[in-house]
Amino acid sequence: MLQASLPQLVAGLIPLLLSLTVHEYAHAWTASRLGDDTAEREGRFTLNPLAHIDPLGTIILPLVLAFTGSGFMFGWAKPVPVNPARFRRDVHMGRGMAWTAAAGPLSNVGLAVIAAVAAGLLMRYAPETLNRGSGLRELVGSMLGTNVVLALFNLIPVPPLDGSRIVDGYMPFRFRPTWERITALAPFLLLGVFFFGGRLIAGPSDYVMSLLLRLAYSIGAA
Numbered sequence: 001m002l003q004a005s006l007p008q009l010v011a012g013l014i015p016l017l018l019s020l021t022v023h024e025y026a027h028a029w030t031a032s033r034l035g036d037d038t039a040e041r042e043g044r045f046t047l048n049p050l051a052h053i054d055p056l057g058t059i060i061l062p063l064v065l066a067f068t069g070s071g072f073m074f075g076w077a078k079p080v081p082v083n084p085a086r087f088r089r090d091v092h093m094g095r096g097m098a099w100t101a102a103a104g105p106l107s108n109v110g111l112a113v114i115a116a117v118a119a120g121l122l123m124r125y126a127p128e129t130l131n132r133g134s135g136l137r138e139l140v141g142s143m144l145g146t147n148v149v150l151a152l153f154n155l156i157p158v159p160p161l162d163g164s165r166i167v168d169g170y171m172p173f174r175f176r177p178t179w180e181r182i183t184a185l186a187p188f189l190l191l192g193v194f195f196f197g198g199r200l201i202a203g204p205s206d207y208v209m210s211l212l213l214r215l216a217y218s219i220g221a222a
Contacts, residue, residue: 009066011138012073015146016062019111020077021049023150026107027080030100035088038081052077073146074153079160098169101162105151112147115140116212120219127220148208152201158193159186 025047028039039045044052053059057076065073082100084093119140122129130137157163164183171179182189193200 008138011135012066012142012146013062015139015143016073016075017049017053017058019108019143019147019150020058020075021047021052022107022111023104023154024052024077024080026103027082027100030103031080031082031087031096034091034096034100036083036086036096036100038083038086042081044078044080052080054078073142074149094169096169098166101165101169104162105154108147108151108154112144112151112208112212113215115143115147116216117219119144120216123216123220144212145209148205148212149201152204152208153193153197156193156197156200158189159183160190161193 024044028045031039032045037045054075054077059075062073062075082097084097087093087096119130122136122140130140154161155163155166157167159165164186168179168183
């Protein structure tokens with residue numbers, strides 16, 4: 001039985017879909033700026049959500065979470081293809097991949113800040129729209145929480161998450177053999193992340209959320 005109401009489901013799915021789309025677009029945009037047009041040639045350099053939907057990660061998993069009443073929406077989209085060999089000659093391939101990877105979580109941070117600012121403006125100019133149970137409150141809250149979780153989760157340095165590509169791009173040569181042994185365990189590490197990732201980012205997530213809520217309240221009280 002569906003644990004979330006239809007408005008709650010919509011308020012959760014729309015921000016998730018938007019956040020995943022912007023996340024993947026940020027990867028494609030950054031790679032393009034570095035000279036790689038692979039995403040554009042494959043129709044992925046777009047803000048059209050249909051181009052990024054992964055059946056399991058974008059549809060099935062969020063619906064399962066809604067049915068089980070987990071209290072939050074989470075998922076993933078199809079990874080944007082990036083070919084570092086197509087970067088400009090002045091771009092180090094490892095660094096370029098790190099910058100491209102970092103663009104995804106940074107886009108989610110940006111969306112979370114926008115949601116916090118929007119919440120603050122609504123508090124100040126239309127507080128009645130944020131009454132408990134209102135659809136707009138659910139939508140803004142979901143937008144804020146979803147993007148914080150997506151940003152922090154993707155920064156976990158386990159392949160194929162974005163954090164691993166950032167670490168890989170800046171890993172000193174002397175530590176690379178150890179790093180390669182760690183990445184060889186990626187399937188098992190990723191499984192552990194899916195089971196325990198929520199606990200790993202719980203503290204940082206609460207801290208970032210507190211900062212963003214403080215921003216929202218400061219705008220609302222200004």
